[in-house]
Amino acid sequence: MSTILGLYNYWIVVLLMMTGFYIVIAHGNLIKKVIGLNIFQTSVIIMYISMGKVRDGAPPILTEGVTLFSNPLPHVLMLTAIVVGVATTALALSLVVRINEAYGSIEEEDIHTQEKSS
């Protein structure tokens, strides 16, 4: 019981991760793929941050009288990861716009058919 409840953060992470992964693989709509990728990346961010929480620890901001802090390092790392995620999403979305211009569709199957015939 404590395994499930005690590790609830990891369960959420795994759920999000698999959801994102599934969306990427299973959906043909390019925008949905990008969203799935986002969810996948977000799950990892949550994993890092939730790992950094120290029980009874205060947020990692220097305050008088507080001795136990949560780990600030994962937050720092995840700031970087978030930026990377933003950049990736931006790039992906602009690609989708260009693909739409070139193929007239953002559905993977349509694009496939067009590529095979051209």
Add this chain to the structure above:
Amino acid sequence: MMEQHVLLPLIVALPLLAAVLIRVIGDRPNPREAVTLVTATIVLALLGLLAGDIYRGEQPSFTFAEPVPGLPIRFQVEPLGMLFALVAGSLWLVTSIYAIGYMRGHHEQNQTRFFMCFAIAIAATLAVSFSGNLFTLFVFYEVLTLSTYPLVTHAGTPEAKRAGRVYLGILLGTSIGFFLFAILWSWFLAGTLDFLPGGILAGTGDSFLLSIILLLFFFGVGKAALMPFHRWLPAAMVAPTPVSALLHAVAVVKAGVFSLLKVSLYIVGPETLMALPGRQILLIVVAISILLASLIAMRQDNLKKRLAYSTISQLGYITLGALLATSAGLIGGSLHIVMHAFAKITLFFAAGAILVAAHKSEISQLDGLGRRMPLTFIAFTVGAVSIIGLPPFGGMWSKWYLALGTLEAGELLLLATLMVSSLLNIAYLMPIPLRAFLGKTAEEDRHVGEAPLPCLIAMGVTSLACLLLFFFPQPWYQLASMAVLP
């Protein structure tokens, strides 16, 4: 500490230099051909100089580089290599003379490319003969394959392309798939790839393992045309006749059997080889190869194809010598490199002359032609008798020693094979000049004249050589025995 003998890379570099000059001179036939002839003469002279050192017992060497630690690219000339180099060098000169007559008489295209690739192939052949270790030999063996490909596919026709594919497919397939594998394994077991008397593999593994390596070597050297990897030879007959002459009498095929002799003498070692079970298997394969090739030769109407299968059979003799691994056998095999080269090249020269002068390629068309082209067919007869192994031509000596070798090894069946093969040689070679001289000349051939002069000169030289080799085999015998009996 080995001295660096600059003569060795010089001899190999000169044909390469000639190739460059030929390319530069391009379409001016006379200066271009002069380059080939002058270079070939110089190379032959230098080889003579080098031979002097070898006869005195020296083994000059030259190291280039060491791509893999412990495996230098090195030239080191020992007597067997000298023998091969002399054959290659002298026949380059003769074939070049012949080629001039042939290419012009036949109005061949792309003569510049032809003479250029010829020179490069000769450089590769000389490098093979000078190789000081198995690694170097493999490097130049492959270079030889690649440099002869443009010669084989010279005509540019779809048949030439197909033949080129067979050529490359078999030669590269066997060399990378089997030969390289055997080399790597030998390196792994012996720690060296130098050519050492007694063999580097002696005592390095059990007889099963060494037998496998032996099989990999003998099937891996595709240029020796051991059945079933022989198909490239008849396929390559699509090339112009000078190519067939030089490559299939001298450069490519002899590089193959030369490699096998080196493997037998210096890699596996005669004593080790004689004890391996793999040897028995290979002896059977060789015997079949010798006989079967002769039988197929009998059924060929195309003259060049018949000569090609004859070559496969004759190469089997040399391979046999390498496998017998007795001193007579090895000497016989080495001598046959010389004898067969001169005899076969004469036959190919004649075939080419017939093509150029009479435009005939099939044996059935040759009736009575001997009276119109007497010199050509006399040369053919000389070559044929030498191949058969009868006096007064040199071929007798190599057959003699090979037969001795079979007796030394106690392989009476192989002796019988040699005898039967000689009879088959008569059967597929002698009818040709007989029909030519005694048959009825066809109407259309009444006006046929002799071959172009350069071709006649070349044929004359090689026929004379076959005769001289009978009376003066000592220089060659000496080289062979220096290699085999240290």
Add this chain to the structure above:
Amino acid sequence: MISANLPALQVIIPLLAAPLAFLLRKPRLVWPFALLATILTVLTSIGLLQQVLDEGVISYAMGGWSPPWGIEYRVDAANAYVALIVSAMGAIVMFYAGTSIRHELPEHKQTLFHVAYLLCLAGLLGITVTGDAFNVFVFLEVSSLSTYIMVSLGANRRALTATFQYLIMGTLGATFILIGVGLMYVMTGTLNMVDLAQRLPEVADSRTIYSAFAFVTVGVCLKLALFPLHGWLPNAYAYAPSVATAFVASTATKVAIYVLLRFVLTIFGVTFSFNTMPLGYILMVLAVIAILIPSTVAIYQSNVKRLFAYSSVGQVGYIILGISFGTVLGVSAGLLHIFNHALTKGALFLALGCLYYRTGSVHLDAFRGLGKTMPWTMAAIVVGGLGLVGVPLTAGFISKWYLVMAALEQGYWPLAAVALAGSLLAAIYLWKLVELAYFQQPDSDAAQIREAPLSLLVPTLLVTASTIYFGINTDLTVGVATVAAETLIGGVR
């Protein structure tokens, strides 16, 4: 002062050059500036390699913050070697890019391409010299994103879909690595590679670490296009601009292999990776399939860039095969082939770029009669192809030799046979091109084309010549590869 800061400069020079190039705006100015930056980068990596060979491992604390809390740049023989090849190819291809990009890309996109190129170079070099596991992820994404940009600038609209597919798969791979690093951090509390190596053995026997290992390995294998995670590669290489393909093909997968080596050997350690986890066997099986199947698929391709892309997947198989043995000889064979294949494939794609420059096509038909119309370009392709086959006197032969030696050392002689079989497959697809080029006549309009311009031809021939040079003089490559392999397998002291 410069020599003390070489590790940092290795990354900073291209990294700063990128926005500066962007500010320059005009392509005429941007290209020489970018070229200058890449040349400085090469000089830096030569200096680094020299330092490492003389003094041993270099440990550089970024910003003066000492490890393991600060980010450390840690350069030993292995990454100095990889950095050299990456920056060298970066410079040569940049020289080539001047003419090629001017021809292939519309004017307003040329500056962006050069900026992306410099960022990619910075990213790849960052991955190579860093000693911090998370830093690897950051630079990995920097290089990946800039690669996506470069690939998407290809002329054909398929470049867009190829980039999208590459983006999805690449991001998945990088995120897997991130997950793996996170799991390692949970268990050890550190991100510094040396520190991780020292702390992991205590906690190695846990499911967390097993999962971390799996995530990292799969993520990296996606980036290095090990079969079956190679799906992004053929299209990305085929439809990218010639310069992008030449650069990426010779560097990106090689750096990913380096990352694999660093994680598997330095951080996790040989014993854990090969004994506790069945990495050796898995890699071996996948490598064998990679050598045989993509090479066979290559034979049937009619787009020649795609043909060589599949060939690359096969060649990566060779490298992974060497690594899968887990021995010094095996890893050195793999490292050797990283260098040699980077040169060989680089030469081939540069030559294909020359062809594209003159004919606008890389279809098999464009090869008809090429031996006559563009003899030097075709000669480069033949020599490069012979290097793929592994003919003696080429660099490819040396790596194959060592690879087979490594296989025989372990007694795996069927694998030696596989390696040789791969050579024969390469010979088949090379010969298709040779026959078309030398045996067929060019089409009537193709007969007009001339040889490629010198600015394209010189770099191509230079790289091609180096494949022969390094096939004969192997002191540098074999020497450094062996030292690097020993360092990697020996682990961190």
